[in-house]
Amino acid sequence: MNIVLVGNPNVGKSVIFNALTGRYVTVSNYPGTTVEISKGIGKFAGQKIQILDTPGINSLVPYSEDEKVTKDILSKSDVAAIVHVADSKNLKRSLLLTLDLMELKTPMVLNLNMADEAKEHGIKIDTKKLSEKLGIDVVETVAITGEGVGKLKDSIQRARVPQGLLSQGLVETHHFQRPMDIVSLNKKNKIIDNILSGVLTVSKHLKKSVAEAIGRITTRPITGIPFLIVILIIMYKFVGQFAAGTAVDFFEETVFGKYLTPFFVHLATRFIPINLIREFLIGDYGVISMAVTYAFAIIFPIVTAFFLFFGILEDTGYLPRLSVLSDRIFRVIGLNGRAILPVILGLGCGTMATLTARILDTKKERILVNLLLALAIPCSAQLGVIMGILGSMSRNATALWIGVILSVMIIVGFVSSKIIPGSRSPFIQEIPPIRMPQIGNIVTKTLARLKWYLKEAVPLFILGTIALFVFDKFGILKVIENIFRPIVVGLLGLPEKVTEVFIIGFLRRDYGAAGLFQLSKTGILDTIQILVSIVVITLFVPCIAQFFVTIKERGMKVAALIGGFVFVFAFLVGGVLNFVLRQLVSRGITVI
Amino acid sequence: MERTQKIEESLSIVWEEREKKNYDKTDISGKISAKVEEDLLDDLVKMDYLLLEKNNVKFTNAGERAAKDVIRRQRLAERLLADVLEVGRQDVDSLACEFEHILSKEVEESICTLLGHPKECPHGLSIPQGMCCEKAKDELESIVVPLAKLSPGETGKVVYVLTRTHPQLHKLMSFGVVPGARVFIHQVFPSFVIQVEETQVALEEDIANEIFVKRLH
Numbered sequence: 001m002n003i004v005l006v007g008n009p010n011v012g013k014s015v016i017f018n019a020l021t022g023r024y025v026t027v028s029n030y031p032g033t034t035v036e037i038s039k040g041i042g043k044f045a046g047q048k049i050q051i052l053d054t055p056g057i058n059s060l061v062p063y064s065e066d067e068k069v070t071k072d073i074l075s076k077s078d079v080a081a082i083v084h085v086a087d088s089k090n091l092k093r094s095l096l097l098t099l100d101l102m103e104l105k106t107p108m109v110l111n112l113n114m115a116d117e118a119k120e121h122g123i124k125i126d127t128k129k130l131s132e133k134l135g136i137d138v139v140e141t142v143a144i145t146g147e148g149v150g151k152l153k154d155s156i157q158r159a160r161v162p163q164g165l166l167s168q169g170l171v172e173t174h175h176f177q178r179p180m181d182i183v184s185l186n187k188k189n190k191i192i193d194n195i196l197s198g199v200l201t202v203s204k205h206l207k208k209s210v211a212e213a214i215g216r217i218t219t220r221p222i223t224g225i226p227f228l229i230v231i232l233i234i235m236y237k238f239v240g241q242f243a244a245g246t247a248v249d250f251f252e253e254t255v256f257g258k259y260l261t262p263f264f265v266h267l268a269t270r271f272i273p274i275n276l277i278r279e280f281l282i283g284d285y286g287v288i289s290m291a292v293t294y295a296f297a298i299i300f301p302i303v304t305a306f307f308l309f310f311g312i313l314e315d316t317g318y319l320p321r322l323s324v325l326s327d328r329i330f331r332v333i334g335l336n337g338r339a340i341l342p343v344i345l346g347l348g349c350g351t352m353a354t355l356t357a358r359i360l361d362t363k364k365e366r367i368l369v370n371l372l373l374a375l376a377i378p379c380s381a382q383l384g385v386i387m388g389i390l391g392s393m394s395r396n397a398t399a400l401w402i403g404v405i406l407s408v409m410i411i412v413g414f415v416s417s418k419i420i421p422g423s424r425s426p427f428i429q430e431i432p433p434i435r436m437p438q439i440g441n442i443v444t445k446t447l448a449r450l451k452w453y454l455k456e457a458v459p460l461f462i463l464g465t466i467a468l469f470v471f472d473k474f475g476i477l478k479v480i481e482n483i484f485r486p487i488v489v490g491l492l493g494l495p496e497k498v499t500e501v502f503i504i505g506f507l508r509r510d511y512g513a514a515g516l517f518q519l520s521k522t523g524i525l526d527t528i529q530i531l532v533s534i535v536v537i538t539l540f541v542p543c544i545a546q547f548f549v550t551i552k553e554r555g556m557k558v559a560a561l562i563g564g565f566v567f568v569f570a571f572l573v574g575g576v577l578n579f580v581l582r583q584l585v586s587r588g589i590t591v592i
Numbered sequence: 593m594e595r596t597q598k599i600e601e602s603l604s605i606v607w608e609e610r611e612k613k614n615y616d617k618t619d620i621s622g623k624i625s626a627k628v629e630e631d632l633l634d635d636l637v638k639m640d641y642l643l644l645e646k647n648n649v650k651f652t653n654a655g656e657r658a659a660k661d662v663i664r665r666q667r668l669a670e671r672l673l674a675d676v677l678e679v680g681r682q683d684v685d686s687l688a689c690e691f692e693h694i695l696s697k698e699v700e701e702s703i704c705t706l707l708g709h710p711k712e713c714p715h716g717l718s719i720p721q722g723m724c725c726e727k728a729k730d731e732l733e734s735i736v737v738p739l740a741k742l743s744p745g746e747t748g749k750v751v752y753v754l755t756r757t758h759p760q761l762h763k764l765m766s767f768g769v770v771p772g773a774r775v776f777i778h779q780v781f782p783s784f785v786i787q788v789e790e791t792q793v794a795l796e797e798d799i800a801n802e803i804f805v806k807r808l809h
Contacts, residue, residue, distance in 0.1 A: 008766075058763065058766030058767070059765075059766050087790075089790040090768075090789060090790045090791055092768065092789055093766070093767070093768045093789065093791060096766065097766075121790060123790075189770060189772065215792075216778065216779075219778070219779060219785055219794075220779055221781065221782055320794075323783075323794060324779075324782065324783045324785055324794045325782060325783075327782060327783045327794070327796055328782045328783070331796075336796065337783060337794065337796075426795075426796055426798055426799050427783065427794065427795060427796035427799070428763050428764065428767075428793060428794070428795050428796075428799060429793065429794045429795075430767060430791060430792070430793055430794075431785065431792040431793065431794050432792075433792070
């Protein structure tokens with residue numbers, strides 16, 4: 001038996017889920033955060049029952065993939081009770097879905113979440129009356145503070161099959177194969193107006209709140225674009241300069257350089273007599289000296305800063321507003337403004353973002369976004385490290401890097417939108433209200449992501465290091481370097497040593513970037529070489545996890561095509577960039 | 593095809609040709625023959641529907657009225673089939689052809705009202721206005737316009753939503769953009785941002801052009 005949480009997008013199902021189960025799933029202030037079902041166990045009067053969190057839906061007519069997922073759960077799994085999580089502010093719209101759900105004749109509870117926001121908007125709901133009219137329990141909650149969650153638990157145990165309306169013959173049972181037509185919709189609207197009379201009161205004069213004003217600023221081009229630039233500068237300062245500069249220096253030079261590394265070196269030289277094992281741990285490609293140092297001294301501070309910043313951005317509701325500004329640009333590349341969500345999420349983690357491509361309506365759009373995510377969107381760890389490298393270079397270098405990546409994105413997007421068959425869907429995107437981020441949620445979210453990062457990335461770092469170690473010991477490294485010499489040295493004009501960066505970049509792009517970070521500090525690379533190599537590592541093949549998810553989402557054939565294209569194309573762009581910059585320098589023009 | 597039906601078809605051909613600025617007698621009579629398998633042009637002249645000026649075909653007042661009626665029914669039928677019944681583009685034309693002949697005046701006005709007194713048929717040709725449209729104008733003191741015509745700060749009441757594809761209509765409806773809903777325009781560039789009740793929705797202009805609203809003052 002399952003308890004299923006259902007509701008419109010962005011009404012707080014995941015927060016309710018977390019409150020009921022004590023588990024943590026990612027919570028954000030934008031529609032479509034949950035694309036897969038989360039399962040958890042909740043305790044009801046000492047009894048353990050499985051709870052399912054579902055992607056948001058707007059009606060039971062499944063149009064998008066996430067709606068299909070939810071519908072399948074409702075129709076196929078063993079449902080003990082449905083908890084319809086609704087946004088108190090949008091009662092009318094929520095009830096449209098309630099009516100649909102009531103037709104399933106399953107015990108249910110209506111949960112009016114975000115009751116605090118409704119109050120702020122001057123909306124009053126008589127839950128007792130509403131409960132009588134609907135014939136099910138109606139519980140108000142403010143999930144983020146836990147208000148009303150206890151009551152909700154009680155009500156879930158008492159969940160009943162709605163009777164009131166059905167017995168009055170107001171709602172006819174019909175099958176959900178056809179789209180809602182206008183006639184049945186009008187009928188439903190009348191029923192809802194009927195239900196709401198005497199239940200809902202809205203005080204006339206709503207205050208134009210600060211949140212609304214900020215909301216307006218962010219979506220108008222005149223104010224929105226400068227706002228975006230300021231956000232990006234703050235991010236650059238915080239992630240690229242503070243975290244990748246100050247914090248990394250501290251961890252790398254002080255914590256590791258002065259204390260940990262000498263300590264491990266001391267331990268190893270004292271207690272490990274076998275040279276090979278010693279080298280395995282603390283040699284050039286040692287698990288401790290390379291993998292652990294990269295993971296904890298370089299990438300960890302950077303991703304922590306990025307996750308923190310990104311979490312705040314997510315919770316304010318700012319990100320979906322970018323879709324308003326970017327729709328026209330995305331149209332050029334066969335997408336619409338909604339694509340900004342997976343793309344921006346991709347700046348967090350390409351693997352998660354590849355999944356979120358599901359919120360897009362057509363197959364073509366999903367393939368395009370998956371391609372762009374694999375090619376041109378650097379993930380948080382990688383982006384942070386790249387920002388760190390750029391932080392020590394000139395502003396022109398940063399501008400040039402951004403310029404190259406953006407042009408690649410637009411050109412590849414444009415060309416592939418012409419090649420990939422299918423159509424682009426029109427832009428319709430719900431814009432959530434601007435909210436004050438909750439520190440508690442940000443901290444929990446950041447910790448959850450860090451935990452995930454450590455679990456996912458560190459083993460791969462170690463694996464990569466072991467591979468390098470083995471390659472080095474058996475002389476395979478030299479062989480690979482020789483094979484790639486024409487590309488790395490010839491085409492890209494980089495030292496052979498950079499080949500290693502690309503090898504570990506196969507496992508994780510951020511690991512590759514961290515290798516570059518190290519190399520750039522040693523001074524082996526000149527500015528052009530640094531720029532060329534960060535452009536290549538940005539475009540370079542997705543990490544293993546993202547590649548697997550792409551296979552899962554798009555199938556082997558498409559994923560292999562994407563991977564192969566990205567591999568060749570990354571080196572090609574690097575080669576062209578190297579050629580152009582060298583030509584300019586030879587004519588006495590210094591760009592960076 | 594019955595005789596009245598043939599006459600109606602012929603009148604509509606003359607109307608359509610006039611829209612293309614084609615008045616040529618020989619050409620039009622050829623088109624009529626091809627469609628109704630009989631050259632009715634001279635009959636129409638005899639029935640006082642058409643005038644001939646040199647080689648040019650013109651409507652008489654009576655002909656103008658009759659043709660307008662036919663065209664109006666035909667294009668309303670197309671709108672109905674395409675928008676409400678969601679028949680595919682290819683079938684619309686042939687079905688509308690059948691449909692127009694069986695529409696009574698009363699049904700025609702109801703359909704026109706249901707569709708919100710549309711101005712154009714699915715092919716983009718104008719639909720002649722009927723009595724009901726004139727009345728609606730007087731009563732409402734405002735006209736139905738695409739949402740895209742509204743400026744920021746204005747409010748419109750949704751009259752109907754054109755349905756080019758299902759999912760898009762469905763999405764709009766579940767956001768609360770349904771006939772009768774009040775829509776406030778926040779901004780129109782680079783994308784439209786509208787508000788229905790407490791829901792804010794961003795749309796591109798193409799979609800805003802398919803939502804027809806009445807301006808509220």
